[in-house]
Amino acid sequence: MRMSQKDSFVKFEKVDKSYDGEILVVKDLNLDVPKGEFLTMLGPSGSGKTTVLMMLAGFETPTSGEIYLDGNPISSIPPNKRGIGMVFQNYALFPHMTVKENLAFPLEVRKMQKSEIDEKVGNALAMVELQDFGNRMPLQLSGGQQQRVALARSLVFEPRLVLMDEPLGALDKNLREQMQYEIKHIHEKIGITVVYVTHDQSEALTMSNRIAVFNDGKIQQISSPDILYEKPNSSFVAQFIGENNQLKGKVKSINGENCIVTTESGDDIHALKINVNNNGDGSLVSLRPERVAINSSENFENNFDAKVKELIYLGDHIRSRVEVCGNDQFIVKIPNSYKEANLKEGSTVKLSWKASDSRALDLN
Amino acid sequence: MNQSQTSTGPILTTDGIPLKVSLKKAERINKIRAFLLVLPLLAFILITFLVPIGDMLARSVDDRQINTVFPKTFEVYKKWDRQGLPSEEVYKTMFFELKNSEGYAVGKASTRMNYSKSGWKSLLKKSKRKFKKIEEGPFKEKMIATDKKWADPEYWLALGQMVDPTTMGYYLNAVDLKYDSSKNIVQQKENRRIYNKTWIKTFKVSLLVTLFCLLLGYPISYLLATLPMKYSNLLMICVLLPFWTSLLVRTVAWMVMLQQKGVLNNLLVMSNLIADENRFQLMYNQTAVVIVMTQILLPFMVLPLYSVMKTISPTYMRAALNLGASPMHAFYKIYMPNSVPGVSAGCLLVFIIAIGYYITPELVGGKDGQMVGNWIAYHLKTTLNWGLCASLGAILLAMMTVLYWAYNKIVGIENIKLG
Known part of the structure; x- marks a missing residue:
C-alpha cells in the first residue's frame, strides 16, 4: 500500500491535463481526499474543476500523472468499472424509464436478484422521500424531485465515492438552499466520500468539510470553509469567496507577522503579512466588509476618515459604499439598528478595523 | 371583487362585455390575418392536389x-x-x-x-x-x-x-x-397476372431500401450528432451533397458505375477478384433498384435521425457508463430507445417515398425491377387506362393510410420527430 488509507482515499498525483496539446487545463494537481470527506472544488468556469471531476469519473484521461482510488491507480480503468457514483449537472435521468427503472438500472447492470433490486430501490426512494413517485417518468417530476432521483440513483449501488457536477445549478434559489441541506444530511448519515463541483461559493461554504478553490488549472487554496473565508492566502481567493474590500498599495515595512502597506493616497494600513515578501512590493490589502466598525469608540490599529458615497437599504443591513484611502468602492455593512440610522450620503464617518483583519496579499 | 365570485353568469370584462366574446373579437383580426397568409398555399394545394386526387379516386370506379x-x-x-x-x-x-x-x-x-x-x-x-x-x-x-x-x-x-x-x-x-x-x-x-407480383415486389424493394437506409444512416447520424461542430458540418455537407445534384444525373452515374462493363465490374476484374466472364449483373434488375434508391433516399433517413439524436444529451451515455453499464449495453438500453422517434420518422418517410417511386426503377430497373409506380405511368401514358391508374394509386394511398394507422397504434404518431 502506497499510503495510509485513511488519509488518502482519492489521490491525485502530479496530474496534468491538456485537450489540445497547447494549453494545460489542469496543471500539476496534487490532491488528497480522505475517506468520508465532503470536498468541494470551487472556481470560476474554465478553472479546470470539472475536468478534474471528469478525470476522476473516467470520462477524461490525465495527460500525465496518476489518480489513485483507495490506493490503486485508476487511469486505465474504464468509467463503468470504477464503481463511482455521479450526479450530473442536468441530472441525466433516462427519459424513457420510470423513476424506479432509473434507480434499478445500475443494479440490473450488476446482475442483482430481482428481490434485492426492489428492496434497494425502495430504500433509495425512501432516502430522498419519493416513495410515491416510483412509477412516474422523470419529465413528470419537478426540478427538485428530479434532482433527488438523480441523487438516489448515484447512491443506490452503494459506491465508495460520489461525484457531483454542479447538481443544483438548474434549480431556483429556495430549492437550491433546501437541497444543499438535504445533500449535506445524506452525506452525514451514510458517511460516503463526496467530491462536489460548483461555482457557487455559498453552496460550497454550506456543505463542505473542505473547499479547494480552483483558478487557472491550479488549486489556489484548500482548507475548511471558515479558514477559507477568514484567512484567504491569495487575493484571488479573497475576491472569490465572499465580499471583500481591497486597498491597493506598496509594502512600506515588514515586521515579523505584520506589515504596513502604503496606499496611493498616502495612507498607511497595518495588516497581516500573508504573501508579500519585500519592501516596495505591490500588495492588495483585503478586508471583509463586516469587520469594519463605523464611528467606533474602540481603538483599532487602522483608523481612517471616510466619505459616504451611497447607501443601499437591504432590510437587515444597510450596505454603504464609502471612499477611504483613495478607494471609492469600499463597502461597509451596517446592521439595521437604531444606532446607525442617522447615516447620510455625503457625510464623513470614522472607519476602523484591526490589523489582524486586514491581510496583505499579492497584487495579481 | 365579491361580485365576480357570487355571480354565476359568464365572466365580464370591465366594459361589461362577456370575456369570451371580447376575446374572440380581439383574436379575430389575428385569425383573419393568419388565414390570409396561408390562403395562397391553401388554394394552390386545393387546386393542384386535392381536386386531382378526388378526380382520380372518382375515375377508379367511374364506368359511365x-x-x-x-x-x-x-x-x-x-x-x-x-x-x-x-x-x-x-x-x-x-x-x-x-x-x-x-x-x-x-x-x-x-x-x-x-x-x-x-x-x-x-x-x-x-x-x-x-x-x-x-x-x-x-x-x-x-x-x-x-x-x-x-x-x-x-x-x-x-x-x-x-x-x-x-x-x-x-x-x-x-x-x-x-x-x-x-x-x-x-x-x-x-x-x-402481373399486378400481385408487382405489389409484392414494390413492398419488398421498399422494405429493403428502408432497411438499408437505416443500417447505413444510423451510424452516420450518430457521428453527425456526436462529432464536434467543425467536423459534423463537413459531414453534413457530404450528406446533403446528393440533394444538390439532379436526381437524373445521380441515377445515370449509377448506371455508369454498375453496368456490366461499368466502373465497379471493371475494377473487380482488373484486381482479379472476379473473372471477366463472371461480371456481376448489377444493372437493370431489382438489385440495381435497391442500390440506387438506397443512395437517393439516404438523406431522408439521416436528417430525421440526426435531428433526434442531436437532442439526446451525451450525458445520458456518460451516466449509463458511470452506473456500470458497458458501452454496448449503455448504447442498447439508453441511446437506442431514445433514438426511436427518429428511426420511426426516417423509416416511415423513406418507405412512403420508396413505395411510390418511379423514375429510378424506370431507368435502372429493367424488366425485373418495375414497381407499381411504373405500371401507373405506363397505363397513364401508353394504354390510357386511367381507371386502372386511379385504382392502383388509390390502393397505394390506402396502404399508406393503413400503415400510418398501424404505426400510430403501435408507436404513436406523437413520437415522430423531424426536428
Whole structure:
C-alpha cells in the first residue's frame, strides 16, 4: 500500500491535463481526499474543476500523472468499472424509464436478484422521500424531485465515492438552499466520500468539510470553509469567496507577522503579512466588509476618515459604499439598528478595523 | 371583487362585455390575418392536389363512358334475359348508335369494352366501317354476316358489366382479378397476372431500401450528432451533397458505375477478384433498384435521425457508463430507445417515398425491377387506362393510410420527430 488509507482515499498525483496539446487545463494537481470527506472544488468556469471531476469519473484521461482510488491507480480503468457514483449537472435521468427503472438500472447492470433490486430501490426512494413517485417518468417530476432521483440513483449501488457536477445549478434559489441541506444530511448519515463541483461559493461554504478553490488549472487554496473565508492566502481567493474590500498599495515595512502597506493616497494600513515578501512590493490589502466598525469608540490599529458615497437599504443591513484611502468602492455593512440610522450620503464617518483583519496579499 | 365570485353568469370584462366574446373579437383580426397568409398555399394545394386526387379516386370506379355512347342500346340491353343471343331490337339499336356515333367516342368506349372482353375493340372498329354499306334490317343477321363475333354470347354478356355507372372492375384488375361474363369475381388468366407480383415486389424493394437506409444512416447520424461542430458540418455537407445534384444525373452515374462493363465490374476484374466472364449483373434488375434508391433516399433517413439524436444529451451515455453499464449495453438500453422517434420518422418517410417511386426503377430497373409506380405511368401514358391508374394509386394511398394507422397504434404518431 502506497499510503495510509485513511488519509488518502482519492489521490491525485502530479496530474496534468491538456485537450489540445497547447494549453494545460489542469496543471500539476496534487490532491488528497480522505475517506468520508465532503470536498468541494470551487472556481470560476474554465478553472479546470470539472475536468478534474471528469478525470476522476473516467470520462477524461490525465495527460500525465496518476489518480489513485483507495490506493490503486485508476487511469486505465474504464468509467463503468470504477464503481463511482455521479450526479450530473442536468441530472441525466433516462427519459424513457420510470423513476424506479432509473434507480434499478445500475443494479440490473450488476446482475442483482430481482428481490434485492426492489428492496434497494425502495430504500433509495425512501432516502430522498419519493416513495410515491416510483412509477412516474422523470419529465413528470419537478426540478427538485428530479434532482433527488438523480441523487438516489448515484447512491443506490452503494459506491465508495460520489461525484457531483454542479447538481443544483438548474434549480431556483429556495430549492437550491433546501437541497444543499438535504445533500449535506445524506452525506452525514451514510458517511460516503463526496467530491462536489460548483461555482457557487455559498453552496460550497454550506456543505463542505473542505473547499479547494480552483483558478487557472491550479488549486489556489484548500482548507475548511471558515479558514477559507477568514484567512484567504491569495487575493484571488479573497475576491472569490465572499465580499471583500481591497486597498491597493506598496509594502512600506515588514515586521515579523505584520506589515504596513502604503496606499496611493498616502495612507498607511497595518495588516497581516500573508504573501508579500519585500519592501516596495505591490500588495492588495483585503478586508471583509463586516469587520469594519463605523464611528467606533474602540481603538483599532487602522483608523481612517471616510466619505459616504451611497447607501443601499437591504432590510437587515444597510450596505454603504464609502471612499477611504483613495478607494471609492469600499463597502461597509451596517446592521439595521437604531444606532446607525442617522447615516447620510455625503457625510464623513470614522472607519476602523484591526490589523489582524486586514491581510496583505499579492497584487495579481 | 365579491361580485365576480357570487355571480354565476359568464365572466365580464370591465366594459361589461362577456370575456369570451371580447376575446374572440380581439383574436379575430389575428385569425383573419393568419388565414390570409396561408390562403395562397391553401388554394394552390386545393387546386393542384386535392381536386386531382378526388378526380382520380372518382375515375377508379367511374364506368359511365359506354352508357353515354350507347345509351339506347343499354336501355334495351337491360331487358335481355342473358340467355342465348340478344333480340333483334338490341342489335338494331347497337347498329344505329355505332353507325351514327363519332369515331373518337367509339374509340373510348371500345377501349373500355375491351377491358371486359378483349376483341370488342377490333370488332367495333371493323364493324363501323362495314356498317356503312348496310341500310336496312334484319340487322341481327347482317351484323353476324359482317363478323362472326356478333354471334358470340360472350361478347354480349361482357357488356353486362357496364350497365352500372360505377364498377369495381379497375380495382379487381389491380389485384389480378376480373369479372367473368356472369359478373362473378375470378382470377385473371395465368399469363395476365402481373399486378400481385408487382405489389409484392414494390413492398419488398421498399422494405429493403428502408432497411438499408437505416443500417447505413444510423451510424452516420450518430457521428453527425456526436462529432464536434467543425467536423459534423463537413459531414453534413457530404450528406446533403446528393440533394444538390439532379436526381437524373445521380441515377445515370449509377448506371455508369454498375453496368456490366461499368466502373465497379471493371475494377473487380482488373484486381482479379472476379473473372471477366463472371461480371456481376448489377444493372437493370431489382438489385440495381435497391442500390440506387438506397443512395437517393439516404438523406431522408439521416436528417430525421440526426435531428433526434442531436437532442439526446451525451450525458445520458456518460451516466449509463458511470452506473456500470458497458458501452454496448449503455448504447442498447439508453441511446437506442431514445433514438426511436427518429428511426420511426426516417423509416416511415423513406418507405412512403420508396413505395411510390418511379423514375429510378424506370431507368435502372429493367424488366425485373418495375414497381407499381411504373405500371401507373405506363397505363397513364401508353394504354390510357386511367381507371386502372386511379385504382392502383388509390390502393397505394390506402396502404399508406393503413400503415400510418398501424404505426400510430403501435408507436404513436406523437413520437415522430423531424426536428
